[in-house]
Structure formats: C-alpha cells, structure tokens
Amino acid sequence: MSTETATAVAPKKESLFSKKNRRLLTDPLDDSNPITVQVLGICSALAITVQVQQAVIMSLAVLFVMIGGNVIISLMRNIIPDRIRIIVQLVVIASLVIIVDEVLKAYSPDISEKLSVFVGLIITNCIIMGRLEAFALGNKPGPAMLDAVGNAMGYAWILLAVALVREVFGSGAISFPGMGQVKFLPESWFMANGGFYENNNLMILPPMALITVGIIIWIQRSRNQGLIEEN
Amino acid sequence: MCAAVKSGCPPPLPDPETEKTMAFNKNSNGYTFLFAISMVVLVGSILAYMSLSLKPLQKANEAEKKMMNILGAIGVPSERGAVKPEFAKYVTERVSIDSEGRRVNSMSGDVNPLDKSDPFNIDVQKDFRSKAPASELNFPLFVCEKDGQDLYVVPVVGKGLWGPIWGFVALESDMETIYGAVFDHKTETPGLGAEIKDIPFQEKFNREDDVKKIKGVTPHFAVVKSGLPTDEYSVDGITGGTITSKGVGEMVDRTMGIYLKYFQSAPKAQK
Numbered sequence: 108m109s110t111e112t113a114t115a116v117a118p119k120k121e122s123l124f125s126k127k128n129r130r131l132l133t134d135p136l137d138d139s140n141p142i143t144v145q146v147l148g149i150c151s152a153l154a155i156t157v158q159v160q161q162a163v164i165m166s167l168a169v170l171f172v173m174i175g176g177n178v179i180i181s182l183m184r185n186i187i188p189d190r191i192r193i194i195v196q197l198v199v200i201a202s203l204v205i206i207v208d209e210v211l212k213a214y215s216p217d218i219s220e221k222l223s224v225f226v227g228l229i230i231t232n233c234i235i236m237g238r239l240e241a242f243a244l245g246n247k248p249g250p251a252m253l254d255a256v257g258n259a260m261g262y263a264w265i266l267l268a269v270a271l272v273r274e275v276f277g278s279g280a281i282s283f284p285g286m287g288q289v290k291f292l293p294e295s296w297f298m299a300n301g302g303f304y305e306n307n308n309l310m311i312l313p314p315m316a317l318i319t320v321g322i323i324i325w326i327q328r329s330r331n332q333g334l335i336e337e338n
Numbered sequence: 339m340c341a342a343v344k345s346g347c348p349p350p351l352p353d354p355e356t357e358k359t360m361a362f363n364k365n366s367n368g369y370t371f372l373f374a375i376s377m378v379v380l381v382g383s384i385l386a387y388m389s390l391s392l393k394p395l396q397k398a399n400e401a402e403k404k405m406m407n408i409l410g411a412i413g414v415p416s417e418r419g420a421v422k423p424e425f426a427k428y429v430t431e432r433v434s435i436d437s438e439g440r441r442v443n444s445m446s447g448d449v450n451p452l453d454k455s456d457p458f459n460i461d462v463q464k465d466f467r468s469k470a471p472a473s474e475l476n477f478p479l480f481v482c483e484k485d486g487q488d489l490y491v492v493p494v495v496g497k498g499l500w501g502p503i504w505g506f507v508a509l510e511s512d513m514e515t516i517y518g519a520v521f522d523h524k525t526e527t528p529g530l531g532a533e534i535k536d537i538p539f540q541e542k543f544n545r546e547d548d549v550k551k552i553k554g555v556t557p558h559f560a561v562v563k564s565g566l567p568t569d570e571y572s573v574d575g576i577t578g579g580t581i582t583s584k585g586v587g588e589m590v591d592r593t594m595g596i597y598l599k600y601f602q603s604a605p606k607a608q609k
Contacts, residue, residue, distance in 0.1 A: 157529045188370040195377065202381050209388050213395035216403065217418065311529045312578075 123249045131253040135261035137331060141234040142265040143324045144334060148234040152266055153316040155225055160282040162270035164218060165225050166263035168207060173235050173255040175203045180243040181251035187244070196239045197230075204229050218284070234262055269319045277310030401451055404458075410520040411506040412482050412489050413544075425449070429491075431481040432457040437472035439599025463504060466495040477596055482508070489517055492597050496589025499581040501525040503534065507543070507590055509552070513601040516550045519543035521586060531582030542573045552594045559594065561587035 122128075141147045155161045179199050180187075187195050208226045211219040219226075229235070238258050243251045274281060282288035296302040309315055328334050363369065402418055405425040409416045416424045426448065434443045434457035449458045457478040465475045480491040488511040495504045505521035521534040533539050541547055551570050552559050561584060562568060564577040575583030 154528065161528075186364060186373070188364050188373050190365065191370055191374055195373075198377060198381055202385060205385055206388060209392050209396075212399065213392040216396075216399040220403075 123253070128250055128253055131250055132257040132260075135254075135257040136264065137261075137327070138334070140261045140265065140327075141237070141258050142262060142320065143327055145234075145237070147237055148232050148262055149317075149320070151225070151228050151232055152269060152320060153313045154228065156266060156270040156273050156316050156319075157277070157311055158274050158282045158288070159267065159270045160284045160286075160288075161225070162263075162266040163284055164222055165229075166259070166266055168222065168226070168229055169232060169235070169262060170256070170259035171207060172200060172203045172229050173238065173259045174252055176200050176235055176239055177243040177251040177255035178248050179203075180239045181246060181248040184244050184246075192244065193236075193240070196236055200235055200239070201230050234258060265320070265323060268323060269316055272319050273310045273315060276307050277315075279304075279306050397451060401449065401458075405449075407506050407520050407522070408480050408482075408491050411491050411508040411518050412484050413508075413518050414484065422449075428482045428484055429480050430483050433479045433481060434460060434476040435479060435597070435600045436476055437596055437599075439596070439601075439603050441600070442476050462493045462495050463502060466502075472596065477593075479597065479600070480506075487511055490597075490601075492593060494589045494593040496585045496592070498523050498526045498534075498585045499531050499579075500527070503582065503585050503589065505534075505586070505589070507594075510545065514551050515545065516543050516552065517545045519590075523582070526582050527579070529578075530576065531579035533576050533579060534582055534586055539576060552590070552598070559587060559591040560584075561590075 135141060139145060142149065142152055151165065155165050176196070176199050180196060183195070204226060207229075208219070208222075211222065211226075238254060242254045246254070271281070278288070278290075279292045280288045280290040292304065294300055296304040298305045399418075402421050405421045406416050406418070409421065409424060409428060412428065414424065414428055430446060432445045432449075433441060436442050443455055443457060445456050445458075450456060451459065453459065457476070457480075460476055460478045462478065478493060482489040482491055490509045490511075490513060492507050492509065493504070494507055495502065497503065501524040503521060503523040503526065505519055507519045508517040509515065510517045519540055521540060523532060523534060526532040526534065543550060549570055550573060560572045561575045562572050563580055564575045564583070566574070568574050573587070575587075
C-alpha cells in the first residue's frame with residue numbers, strides 16, 4: 108500500500124529540470140522558435156535590429172517582462188475570471204513595462220534613452236501575450252518561468268543574429284552596450300577615402316531585416332526538415 | 339446534463355488543482371467585477387507609488403541631461419555625474435526673455451531645480467505643447483564663456499515626423515553665426531530621422547567645419563533635402579529623413595525669430 112501511493116505521487120513531484128521541463132527551455136530555440144516558426148514578434152525584430160546593442164537591450168527587457176508576466180499570471184491562473192483574462196494579461200504586462208521604464212529612468216538614464224520607443228514596443232510584443240495565454244494560464248509557476256526563459260532566448264538569438272548581419276554589412280561596425288560602436292574596417296577601404304568598399308545602406312532599412320529573417324528561416328528549415336509543412 | 343442519466347454518469351475526475359478553486363464561481367458577474375476593480379486599484383496604487391517615489395531622481399537626471407546638452411552645443415564634452423561643476427564653469431548667466439525680446443529675469447550661480455523663476459527650469463517643450471500665445475511665455479537663453487568668447491545657447495523645440503524633436507543651438511558673440519548644435523528626438527525612425535541626434539548630422543552645424551548663419555531681419559534658416567546645394571543659411575538634410583530634417587530647420591528658424599528681437603535690441607547692454 109505504501110509503495111503504491113509512493114509511485115502514484117512520484118510523477119506529480121516532477122523535478123523542475125525533468126526532461127519535459129528542459130524541453131520548455133530548448134524547444135523555443137529551434138523547433139517552436141517564436142520568430143522563425145510561430146512568426147510572432149516580427150515587428151520588433153524589424154525595428155530594433157539596426158545595431159547589436161539595441162538588440163541586446165531589447166532582449167534583456169523582453170526577458171524580464173516575459174519572466175515576470177509568465178510567473179505572475181501563472182500564480183493568478185486559478186482566480187482570473189475567464190471573460191476578462193486577456194485584459195488582465197495586458198494589465199500585468201503593461202504594469203511590468205512601466206515599472207521597468209520608470210526604474211531605468213531613475214537609475215540608469217543612459218539605457219533608458221537608448222530604449223526610448225522600444226519600451227512601448229514591449230507591451231505590443233505578441234510573443235509575451237502569446238505565452239501568457241497559451242502556457243502560463245494552464246501551468247504552474249516553475250514551468251511557466253522556464254517557458255518564459257526559453258521563449259525570450261529564442262527571441263533573443265534571432266534578434267542578435269539579424270542585428271549582427273545588419274550592423275556589420277550596413278554600418279561596418281559592431282556595437283555592444285557599454286562599449287559603444289566599434290568600426291573594425293580601416294577607413295582607407297572606404298570609397299570616400301579612395302578605397303573600394305562601401306557600406307550597404309539597404310541593410311539599415313527595415314526591408315532587409317525581413318529578408319535576413321527569411322534567410323534564417325531558410326537555413327533553419329533546410330537543417331531541420333521536420334519544420335517543413337506538407338502541401 | 340448528468341442529472342438526467344444519474345446512473346450512467348461516471349464520477350467526476352478528482353482534480354486537486356481545480357477542486358480548491360471550486361469553492362467560488364470565478365465566472366460570476368459579481369466576482370468578475372470585484373476582480374477587475376481590485377486589480378485596477380492595486381495596480382494603480384503600485385504604479386502611482388513608484389512614480390512618486392522615483393520622480394526626484396528622474397527630475398535630477400533630466401536636469402543633468404539638459405546641462406549636458408547645453409555644454410554639448412558649445413562643444414564641451416561632459417559626463418553624467420560630473421556635469422554640474424562643468425556647467426557652473428562655462429555657463430555664466432541664465433537669462434529669460436519675453437516674446438518681444440525684453441529681458442525678464444537673469445540668474446547666475448548654482449541651479450536650484452525647485453526655483454520656478456530660474457530660466458534653467460523653463461520647460462520649453464511644455465510651453466510648445468501648450469499652444470499658449472507666445473506673448474504669455476518666457477524664453478530661456480544661456481550665456482556661456484568658452485576660450486574668452488561669449489556664446490549664446492538657445493533651446494529649440496519643434497515637430498518631427500512622429501513626435502517632438504528638440505535641441506540647443508549655440509551662437510557666437512556676433513549673435514548670428516552658429517557655433518554648434520545638439521539635437522534630440524523622442525520617436526523618430528531609427529536609422530533615418532533619428533540620425534539628427536548623431537554626430538555626422540550635428541557636425542554640419544559646427545563652426546569649425548562650415549560657417550552657418552541665422553538670418554538677420556527676416557530670419558529664414560532651413561535644413562534642405564539631402565543632396566540639394568546649401569548656402570550659409572541652410573544645412574544638408576538626412577537621406578530618408580526629410581520630414582524630420584525639415585522639422586529641425588523649422589524649429590531653429592522659428593525660435594531664432596523670437597531671440598533675434600532680443601539680440602537686436604540689447605546686444606550692447608549685454609556686455
């Protein structure tokens with residue numbers, strides 16, 4: 108009898124880093140990537156991938172809001188009335204974003220200036236709302252946190268990859284928060300100084316972000332054939 | 339529905355997760371209202387508390403940023419945290435004038451962020467938004483001294499493509515030649531209009547690179563479409579950021595129109 112209850116209870120006390128939970132972290136990096144597979148959060152991927160440093164700051168901000176939102180909604184999941192759940196999620200996200208914004212303005216004004224418009228963009232980032240609705244509302248806080256970290260990372264690496272391509276080819280430079288922008292090409296290479304090289308201005312414009320994301324999707328699908336839909 | 343076929347109905351699955359919450363009906367109208375109201379009150383008070391308690395720090399940061407911008411316009415680099423002594427060193431006088439170019443107030447020494455009569459604390463952006471007639475407003479002017487030369491820094495405010503743009507323009511002691519300028523914006527497009535706050539654009543206003551002037555009696559200064567020829571009263575705009583560029587020209591032109599009255603009537607009294 109005692110052994111029987113023990114085995115019956117065991118699967119309930121699943122470790123936070125069980126195989127199933129680890130998939131919550133790794134899946135969004137590839138198989139269910141929020142940008143390349145679910146095609147969510149495209150708007151911010153276009154807007155803030157001109158420089159790597161903006162992408163890094165945006166990724167960190169999304170990570171914070173995502174973890175906060177997922178955990179709070181998961182804790183509240185049993186008391187939220189179904190009919191107003193979307194607006195409750197929105198209020199939680201918006202409050203977190205405003206708190207981030209206010210704290211940055213007070214303690215880290217330089218970063219706050221860099222973020223400027225993007226803080227508002229976090230509220231409209233559909234990945235966050237999507238995860239709250241699809242995962243946090245039906246799961247415990249632990250897995251919800253892992254899901255948030257996984258999806259934020261899945262979002263972040265695409266953002267960084269696109270930003271890296273755009274900044275290197277568009278500005279001939281790489282930037283990182285706290286380091287500023289480092290131009291690594293010698294000035295004499297540029298046509299203005301009699302050289303042969305010119306930065307590709309098209310890279311800086313939004314359409315190239317979409318094309319870069321497209322190329323990433325292409326590479327991803329050729330490596331991971333399971334993602335290709337059957338016609 | 340199970341009540342009709344009581345005998346054939348399987349017992350409901352015991353789910354410990356939902357069992358706890360079945361004590362109340364979370365989808366009743368009353369509960370929904372109660373939930374919504376208490377959440378709004380809770381969130382509202384948290385945000386209000388945060389906003390009030392962080393306000394002094396934010397104000398101090400804004401004032402520092404303003405000082406950095408004023409110093410930036412006269413070409414003095416400065417850093418957050420170390421800007422106040424630099425500001426006191428270079429900015430000798432803070433003047434406010436009215437729309438007719440008459441001197442209203444003048445101050446020097448340390449800036450007191452609470453003193454409303456200090457020209458430093460005039461919020462030109464708020465005045466610009468308020469749409470109050472110019473005759474009711476006061477305009478700040480910062481008199482600076484650098485390398486033995488008097489410089490006049492004028493704050494400018496205007497409209498970009500998506501939102502407000504602003505900046506500080508420094509004039510030489512002839513009150514006509516632009517010595518330098520800094521610009522900033524709230525929501526202009528990154529990579530296009532947002533470049534007004536970058537060095538390549540602001541360098542075009544730099545005295546050492548190009549002589550640019552504001553015009554005398556009928557002021558007419560412009561930032562023209564990128565690529566068009568420019569003279570000493572116009573500056574080359576940003577490719578793809580035409581509306582923002584035009585906004586910069588418009589705000590410099592309009593604001594200088596007000597200050598010119600002061601410059602023409604009182605330059606001698608100034609010295």
